Amino acid sequence: xxxxxxxxxxxxxxxxxxxxxxxxxxxxxxxxxxxxxxxxxxxxxxxxxxxxxxxxxxxxxxxxxxxxxxxxxxxxxxxxxxxxxxxxxxxxxxxxxxxxxxxxxxxxxxxxxxxxxxxxxxxxxxxxxxxxxxxxxxxxxxxxxxxxxxxxxxxxxxxxxxxxxxxxxxxxxxxxxxxxxxxxxxxxxxxxxxxxxxxxxxxxxxxxxxxxxxxxxxxxxxxxxxxxxxxxxxxxxxxxxxxxxxxxxxxxxxxxxxxxxxxxxxxxxxxxxxxxxxxxxxxxxxxxxxxxxxxxxxxxxxxxxx
Amino acid sequence: xxxxxxxxxxxxxxxxxxxxxxxxxxxxxxxxxxxxxxxxxxxxxxxxxxxxxxxxxxxxxxxxxxxxxxxxxxxxxxxxxxxxxxxxxxxxxxxxxxxxxxxxxxxxxxxxxxxxxxxxxxxxxxxxxxxxxxxxxxxxxxxxxxxxxxxxxxxxxxxxxxxxxxxxxxxxxxxxxxxxxxxxxxxxxxxxxxxxxxxxxxxxxxxxxxxxxxxxxxxxxxxxxxxxxxxxxxxxxxxxxxxxxxxxxxxxxxxxxxxxxxxxxxxxxxxxxxxxxxxxxxxxxxxxxxxxxxxxxxxxxxxxxxxxxxxxxxxxxxxxxxxxxxxxx
Amino acid sequence: xxxxxxxxxxxxxxxxxxxxxxxxxxxxxxxxxxxxxxxxxxxxxxxxxxxxxxxxxxxxxxxxxxxxxxxxxxxxxxxxxxxxxxxxxxxxxxxxxxxxxxxxxxxxxxxxxxxxxxxxxxxxxxxxxxxxxxxxxxxxxxxxxxxxxxxxxxxxxxxxxxxxxxxxxxxxxxxxxxxxxxxxxxxxxxxxxxxxxxxxxxxxxxxxxxxxxxxxxxxxxxxxxxxxxxxxxxxxxxxxxxxxxxxxxxxxxxxxxxxxxxxxxxxxxxxxxxxxxxxxxxxxxxxxxxxxxxxxxxxxxxx
Numbered sequence: 001x002x003x004x005x006x007x008x009x010x011x012x013x014x015x016x017x018x019x020x021x022x023x024x025x026x027x028x029x030x031x032x033x034x035x036x037x038x039x040x041x042x043x044x045x046x047x048x049x050x051x052x053x054x055x056x057x058x059x060x061x062x063x064x065x066x067x068x069x070x071x072x073x074x075x076x077x078x079x080x081x082x083x084x085x086x087x088x089x090x091x092x093x094x095x096x097x098x099x100x101x102x103x104x105x106x107x108x109x110x111x112x113x114x115x116x117x118x119x120x121x122x123x124x125x126x127x128x129x130x131x132x133x134x135x136x137x138x139x140x141x142x143x144x145x146x147x148x149x150x151x152x153x154x155x156x157x158x159x160x161x162x163x164x165x166x167x168x169x170x171x172x173x174x175x176x177x178x179x180x181x182x183x184x185x186x187x188x189x190x191x192x193x194x195x196x197x198x199x200x201x202x203x204x205x206x207x208x209x210x211x212x213x214x215x216x217x218x219x220x221x222x223x224x225x226x227x228x229x230x231x232x233x234x235x236x237x238x239x240x241x242x243x244x245x246x247x248x249x250x251x252x253x254x255x256x257x258x259x260x261x262x263x264x265x266x267x268x269x270x271x272x273x274x275x276x277x278x279x280x281x282x283x284x285x286x287x288x289x290x291x292x293x294x295x296x297x298x299x300x301x302x303x304x305x306x
Numbered sequence: 307x308x309x310x311x312x313x314x315x316x317x318x319x320x321x322x323x324x325x326x327x328x329x330x331x332x333x334x335x336x337x338x339x340x341x342x343x344x345x346x347x348x349x350x351x352x353x354x355x356x357x358x359x360x361x362x363x364x365x366x367x368x369x370x371x372x373x374x375x376x377x378x379x380x381x382x383x384x385x386x387x388x389x390x391x392x393x394x395x396x397x398x399x400x401x402x403x404x405x406x407x408x409x410x411x412x413x414x415x416x417x418x419x420x421x422x423x424x425x426x427x428x429x430x431x432x433x434x435x436x437x438x439x440x441x442x443x444x445x446x447x448x449x450x451x452x453x454x455x456x457x458x459x460x461x462x463x464x465x466x467x468x469x470x471x472x473x474x475x476x477x478x479x480x481x482x483x484x485x486x487x488x489x490x491x492x493x494x495x496x497x498x499x500x501x502x503x504x505x506x507x508x509x510x511x512x513x514x515x516x517x518x519x520x521x522x523x524x525x526x527x528x529x530x531x532x533x534x535x536x537x538x539x540x541x542x543x544x545x546x547x548x549x550x551x552x553x554x555x556x557x558x559x560x561x562x563x564x565x566x567x568x569x570x571x572x573x574x575x576x577x578x579x580x581x582x583x584x585x586x587x588x589x590x591x592x593x594x595x596x597x598x599x600x601x602x603x604x605x606x607x608x609x610x611x612x613x614x615x616x617x618x619x620x621x622x623x624x625x626x627x628x629x630x631x632x633x634x635x
Numbered sequence: 636x637x638x639x640x641x642x643x644x645x646x647x648x649x650x651x652x653x654x655x656x657x658x659x660x661x662x663x664x665x666x667x668x669x670x671x672x673x674x675x676x677x678x679x680x681x682x683x684x685x686x687x688x689x690x691x692x693x694x695x696x697x698x699x700x701x702x703x704x705x706x707x708x709x710x711x712x713x714x715x716x717x718x719x720x721x722x723x724x725x726x727x728x729x730x731x732x733x734x735x736x737x738x739x740x741x742x743x744x745x746x747x748x749x750x751x752x753x754x755x756x757x758x759x760x761x762x763x764x765x766x767x768x769x770x771x772x773x774x775x776x777x778x779x780x781x782x783x784x785x786x787x788x789x790x791x792x793x794x795x796x797x798x799x800x801x802x803x804x805x806x807x808x809x810x811x812x813x814x815x816x817x818x819x820x821x822x823x824x825x826x827x828x829x830x831x832x833x834x835x836x837x838x839x840x841x842x843x844x845x846x847x848x849x850x851x852x853x854x855x856x857x858x859x860x861x862x863x864x865x866x867x868x869x870x871x872x873x874x875x876x877x878x879x880x881x882x883x884x885x886x887x888x889x890x891x892x893x894x895x896x897x898x899x900x901x902x903x904x905x906x907x908x909x910x911x912x913x914x915x916x917x918x919x920x921x922x923x924x925x926x927x928x929x930x931x932x933x934x935x936x937x938x
Contacts, residue, residue, distance in 0.1 A: 144872075210423060224415075
């Protein structure tokens with residue numbers, strides 16, 4: 001319990017740092033917001049008025065504090081282009097991204113763990129080489145390539161699944177596979193190396209000396225140990241999943257957070273970009289925390305330390 | 307088979323086929339474990355004694371494999387058995403305990419369940435309560451205090467001695483005919499070592515079980531063994547009843563082993579180590595593998611591998627000079 | 636007669652030498668054990684040569700348009716066909732390799748240097764410097780990498796052209812993981828006798844770090860670098876694909892896929908050719924990194 005609190009406390013400086021960095025990065029561009037909001041043909045007077053109204057004339061640190069206070073009240077500002085509160089836009093888009101990420105993760109973990117187990121069990125034989133070749137290819141394929149490939153085959157040629165997504169589960173299948181394909185490769189490689197490591201352990205000999213068959217040894221003794229590092233790895237995957245979501249959402253026009261981010265950068269819509277980046281990053285940090293806690297639930301050696 | 311041996315190993319060759327060459331870890335070993343007796347297998351680390359034991363249990367790992375030879379357990383040939391048939395014997399007819407009680411138990415499973423698993427594998431599923439009772443009974447037998455609480459403990463919550471008792475409980479629960487103990491006390495304190503050895507000796511006496519104990523510790527040998535095999539560089543170099551081994555040591559290597567036990571009394575001049583190092587198993591010396599460390603080595607020792615010769619009642623030795631030595635002594 | 640003692644010693648010695656593996660033998664054994672890594676190294680070398688010689692080899696100019704021959708399929712004149720402006724896809728891929736290689740090779744090098752300096756400093760001095768640097772690294776690593784580079788692109792986009800922007804953004808993104816690795820190496824090496832000895836006779840910290848600690852990090856760093864290269868290439872092509880990276884008329888593989896997207900169903904090869912090139916070069920670097928990891932750095936394997 002103490003360990004958990006300590007872990008949560010260690011997040012705070014990181015969260016502040018994240019807010020500071022997003023703030024600095026996006027506010028560093030001087031005069032930018034107002035000119036974008038207004039376009040070219042406005043008098044200096046109008047520009048000044050708006051600058052004051054948006055607090056842009058205050059010193060940076062004051063702006064930062066009011067920004068942080070706003071964040072804690074759930075106020076991420078108003079989108080320049082869409083003229084709506086960023087928080088509302090994000091909350092509308094979030095369920096789609098969440099669905100996409102969960103489906104993608106499910107695909108990655110099921111395919112990745114299975115492939116990893118098969119490869120580890122057939123170590124240095126043909127299936128191992130084939131699966132590991134595929135997984136390295138999986139890691140190396142740009143997500144937009146697998147996305148376009150899936151669109152071409154399953155939407156255009158086979159006409160099985162919709163070309164673009166409206167957020168419904170069926171329409172999210174292709175984006176999720178495109179998204180998960182990449183992580184599946186990493187999960188498979190991790191599962192394989194971890195399982196091979198664990199199979200070297202002494203307690204595997206003990207289990208076999210007890211009379212357990214190979215499959216039983218793997219399922220009952222090796223897998224539980226081998227998947228511990230894979231859990232940590234899954235948390236790290238969440239971060240790359242959010243990056244991947246930006247791409248798949250763009251290709252399949254999923255109305256999610258990633259698409260908001262792409263749109264906002266093209267329209268130079270600073271509050272929206274700031275909001276989406278902050279939101280996803282906090283999400284990733286919380287995901288890592290959850291994985292840490294999960295790890296300590298699964299591993300009795302850590303569980304007892306608390 | 308009417309012989310009085312529970313385990314008979316004949317001309318066993320187990321080799322490791324590594325990238326940088328073949329390692330003949332076990333190089334023609336003959337070994338018998340008589341029924342109801344405790345047999346010791348002694349040697350320095352890396353001489354192939356653990357691999358011999360693992361060959362019996364079918365635990366030799368890639369890139370190693372049994373090349374040739376025969377292993378008979380109570381008359382039944384084990385080499386060439388299907389994995390499934392071999393596993394049926396393991397845990398039931400023959401079980402094994404290992405050197406490191408720290409790493410030999412699965413860290414993420416409760417120890418009680420791990421012991422109960424040995425029951426379930428061979429007897430099929432019975433009720434959990436019944437299994438638990440039986441495990442607690444065997445825990446009591448191997449001297450684990452508070453067996454009820456220990457049942458739900460994780461390995462890291464137990465001391466080294468307790469963990470090794472759990473290992474013994476796991477090995478004993480199906481009443482095997484043969485127990486192979488691979489350096490069972492090396493990782494333990496001296497006091498705990500004595501307790502564990504006594505426990506094994508008692509269990510052996512009560513159940514008529516045979517034990518093959520692997521160790522590098524001559525003290526352990528003297529303490530519990532009836533008969534001893536000395537192994538060097540993949541071969542058995544001497545075999546003798548325990549008293550005969552200590553009193554009429556025949557092989558120069560065994561002499562070296564015995565001489566290197568520190569003693570409080572005795573002539574300090576003889577408190578020596580064996581010169582040189584254990585040979586790299588990839589580049590085994592020709593002839594007698596011990597020749598380059600042997601104070602008595604001759605031309606013949608470099609050329610020819612010596613045969614086993616009987617030097618006394620049940621006392622065998624693989625040395626060109628063996629007969630002459632005993633005649634003199 | 637027993638053998639003379641010195642001969643025995645020689646024999647033992649030569650046996651030990653048999654286990655020693657020199658750098659050349661390491662490369663040889665890697666090629667034998669992992670032929671894919673060797674092939675990958677050749678592929679990478681070939682791509683570098685093609686990129687350097689692009690103006691010589693390419694049959695057409697980078698942005699040379701031929702409006703009469705728009706959207707043509709692969710032919711002898713146009714190996715991979717032409718795009719919507721009649722530009723030769725093969726030539727554009729050759730020119731695009733320059734962007735990919737520059738972005739792939741140099742930004743990871745810069746982040747490597749930044750990471751080494753910060754990692755050494757944090758690990759060696761410890762205390763609040765360590766805390767500060769590692770918290771900043773934590774912050775950097777918390778961001779999904781694509782979103783962080785997007786934020787950087789947004790800011791830098793006002794000041795420089797797109798390739799310079801990507802270059803800078805990716806240089807600033809990658810140092811955190813390097814710093815973590817270097818720091819953990821430094822922490823463990825700091826305790827070794829030879830560093831203690833150097834410190835006790837008053838060798839300056841900078842010299843200890845460079846002479847005693849750095850050389851031990853090099854195998855891990857080579858592997859880390861080799862694996863950072865493909866991720867930077869992927870980042871560039873992804874940003875360009877999203878339309879926020881390299882801007883036309885410059886050629887970049889990601890940008891080519893972006894432009895070919897609209898013809899995906901009618902002329903799939905337009906998207907396929909640059910995608911496959913990205914995949915091949917990234918795969919080659921990944922295979923090479925994997926091979927290097929197996930030979931150079933057994934400790935990093937579990938990471």
